[in-house]
Amino acid sequence: MSQRAISIRTYLIIFAALMALTAVTVVSAHVDLGRGNVVLALIVAFTKAVLVITYFMHLRYGTLISRGVLVAGVLAVALLMFLTIDDLRTRDTRTYLPFVGALDGVRPPIAPVPPHPPLE
Amino acid sequence: MIGRFSLFPEQASTVAGQIDAIYFFLVAVSAVFSLAIAAAIVVFAVRFRRSKERQVIPTWEGLLSLELTWTIIPFLITLVMFFWGARVFITLRTPPENALQVYVVGKQWMWKVQHVEGKREINELHVPVGRPVKLVMTSEDVIHSFFVPAFRVKQDAVPGRYTSLWFEASKAGEYHLFCAEYCGGQHSRMIGRVIAMEPAEFQRWLSGSTGTTGNPSSMVSAGQQLFEQLGCATCHQENSGARGPNLAGLFNKQVALLDGRSVVADEAYLRESILNPQAAVVAGYQPIMPTFKGLVSEEGLLQLITYIKSLQAADAAPDAAPAVKTHATLQGSEEQG
Amino acid sequence: MTTTETTVSDAHGASGVNYLNADYGVRSWLFTKDHKRIGLLYLASITIFFALGGLAALMIRLDLLTPAGDLVGDETYNKLFTMHGVVMIFFFLVPSIPAVIGNFMLPLMIGARDLAFPRLNLASWYIFNLGGAFALWSLLSGGVDTGWTFYTPYSTMSSNTNVISAAFGAFISGFASILTGVNFIATIHRMRAPGMTWGRMPLFVWAMYATSIIFVLGTPVIAITLLLMILERAFHIGIFDPALGGDPILFQHLFWFYSHPAVYIMILPSMGVVSEIITCFSRNRIFGYSFIAASSIAIALLGFLVWGHHMFVSGQSVNAGLIFSFLSMVVAIPSAVKVFNWTATLYRGSVWLQAPMLYALGFIGLFTIGGLTGLFLATLATDVHLHDTYFVVAHFHYIMVGGALMGYLGAIHFWWPKITGRLYPEGLAKIAAVIVFLGFNLTFFPQFVLGYLGMPRRYHVYPDEFQILNVLSTAGASILGVGYLLPLLYLVWSMRYGPKAADNHWGAVGLEWQTTSPPPTNNFEQTPVVTGEPYDYRDPVEVKDVA
């Protein structure tokens, strides 16, 4: 087995970095940055992920194909997310009017039929 | 026309011609490529068939130029298909402003249509020729799909939102209406007719009332027409296997109900059973009758009741409560799986 | 020419010890770790499922003889076409070539002694059968009537048939294909024989590699989709429920994200098989090896981009429609390139029309029609008219039955001498191939016409004017049924009574033909060394005529 041991010291440094990043993400959540919050949270999460993968999971010394497999998985998820949300984002109100929380002015013309009160 | 065998559907809307043009282009491309491949296979198989004496010397294992040609040319052809199809699709999906608006609600196994002027139809849609019609559709339960082959238009009716579809009938006549998205037990019976009429005739139909309330005979005939139109006949039939109780000779008779009560079938009972069928279900029948509240006007109710009163028992049929049905032909949609 | 030091044992498989007679008894089969035996176990399982699905298909076609659908009631018809869909796709087509021919031939073709993870391979078979048991249970206890697509909100809120056990069966069988995918990729990467570079790998191995990519990256998404649907139905929580702000169209997105690549899972293996058969029976080097190999990978990767063309009329946005339509055009090109390369391989070859070759040529013809009719559905304007009509049914049957199934039958016949050491009756096999070809076309070509006429799919009752075409289609279906019965009969017959096969009956050049037929448990005495390129049929190997 090719000796690829990473020293204990490195592990502890990485652990400290992960803790710091967790603190950053929790603190930054309380600051109102509008859409920036989600973006920052994702950036921090990705950096933590990269740290864990390269050091804790030894992908630093991993083969090219192992890295390729992981990147392919992440790209597939990104593709799924991008195209579904792009479909949602570009739905044209002329062909698609969601009831829930939609344009308040549009009262559904065909009222859902309330049950008829029983005849006394 | 409905019912006449033909190998090609009618072109009854303005967009049908354009879609058929794309279709023929695609058929032509497919025919050319398929026949070319098939011919090449047959010719090569025959000309280079295996024979003992011929020494086989494979001469070439790849020509980049040939590979590029049969990559780029098919790609260009598909690009033509894409742009042409996209252009027509965009016109299909942008309803014109002056379109006549009609509301359509898909409900498990029927199409409920309501014109802006208040006229309502079930499984039927009357439209004027020569004027764009925009259908605003939704569904009360599962996904249905409004499909008129003669107009070449289709759009799913999705619960929880409106989807819309537009067409402009170019030829008067009766055309099939199908539900194209699988929606359960009677998906194949959720069909109907789209009747394209000349604008004048359409106006007359739209404003014409369904028979005067005055003389009873027209009331009975109007009632019968409403009875057919609302689809009551599909359940309330003479034969014993029907899904709904037999109405012949029912008026002023004692009726045993599911919950043990027994009432006299007077006008109030008939009216209540039409508007709120769940309130008094006849013993031995599934509570599957949909409510018609909001679908039939007061005037229509009176005509229906007059019609039911006019139905005499066919013969001295024993009026005992019908035996409890052992095998429910229509699975009650209420019990959850 | 692959010069191998293996001394081909002179005992031509007959008396020698091979994987079949190395060990006897039920335990030796049920706990085997030998990839060849697991391949045969899969062969048995999927043949049973194929019979089940085929029976449902025949019932559907018989019922559609009359416009009123007199054979069965509405609900039974819905359950029949759902069973036909679920069983044929999840339990026959997806595993067919990878799990049977792939398991058997992949190690042999790359000169390995076995797959990388033999125990996972056996676990995959047991998981597959567990999934099948759930599907059978849902069938026996009343069937499921949601269609193989399980669209919500019908499957979660309206159907009262046992949807959960059928969906759970498909969910579990997904893990079987994931394990197969992991096994194949690890084996191809790590266990190729010395000298076998990526450029010298047989094209069937390339096809298995591409299929495994989709197995690994696509199957988990269908697992989650079915799991969410099951949770929503079982606990009445509303993940896709419109009343809670859920979106049924999201279910369709998640479902088709796997299910379109799944159709490439079904066709890519057959493409690999055809590449092997075409080269062997035309004694010719493959035309454009690198283009065919690259096309397999391109199809696998591009296959993930195009799922939206199933949803052009489902309420998806016009913008997304344009994107998916364009990408669907791009994905059609690699398939076209393959078809042209196969046809070019026949040029100046020595075409020998044996049964496997008939299936391969049938595949090319029918797959071409299937692929081209796919363009009708990728083009936006025509798809609005054709979506959910019999045109779609005809299209995907041309790909799956005309393509994948013909390829599967071709593969079974081509490698039958290697798998069983026996020869099937050639004359009867050719007749069966022709019957299958004719019956298939008579069944599904009328459905193209029906489709454009506007007959919706999954209809138990249809207007009278569609009856003539439906009767034609049913007639074709009965011929097709006979066509499929013949191979079952004579192949089983040949297992015991077929004449012994030589080690290399067809004179092919693959590594799997260097070892005995049937091969020993460890595949090769010594690991072969590959020196030449894969399909080098330069000097004519004299081919013994069939007795």
Next chain:
Amino acid sequence: MHDAGAGVVHGHAHQFDDAEQQYEASSLGMWLFLAQEVLFFGAVFATYAYYSFLHTDAFEAASNHLSLTLGTINTVVLIASSLTMVFAVHQAQHGGKRAQIGWLLATMLLGTVFLGIKAYEYTHKFHEGLVPGALFTYSGPDAPQHQLFMCLYFVMTGLHALHMIIGIGILATLCVLAQRGWFRAGYYTPVEMTGLYWHFVDLVWIFLFPLLYLIGRH
């Protein structure tokens, strides 16, 4: 994947030429399995992203139902368990049998603590009437979207917890095998593969925590 290729305890399985090939194959097999898991969780994250795009405000409000402190503690616990797992693999590499078992037990302990906190959170949600379905009694504004959020919360954290439970099970078997001396400096593949799996489960939580707990805090 825990029994990948370990046919013969100290040599290598018959289908491999040498131990190096066996290790490479096992490692690639594990990474393929993790890629599949990325897609498995990815599909649920895609559902969550889709709905949070559709109901952004409602989801941010609903996120406040979750207790931030417990979420943060759980994140710390899980990253710590990753550290102890790395030490366990480290010891396995260097043949320290007792230390290796010690770190494995520490990892299992931290995993159990995580699950305990999770169980507490679930019961807390149950009492607050936030469990989706029939028991959902929250009736504030956008109640349907809150129920949808809670559905996704339970599905995502439930799946993650299930993977934790499987992980702890594998760690337990590793302890038993280590006790029996299966692993030595030259052969510790199962420990490393389990380490990869455990770190992956930690990674999922690293993404789950901000997306579920932190979106509504400002």
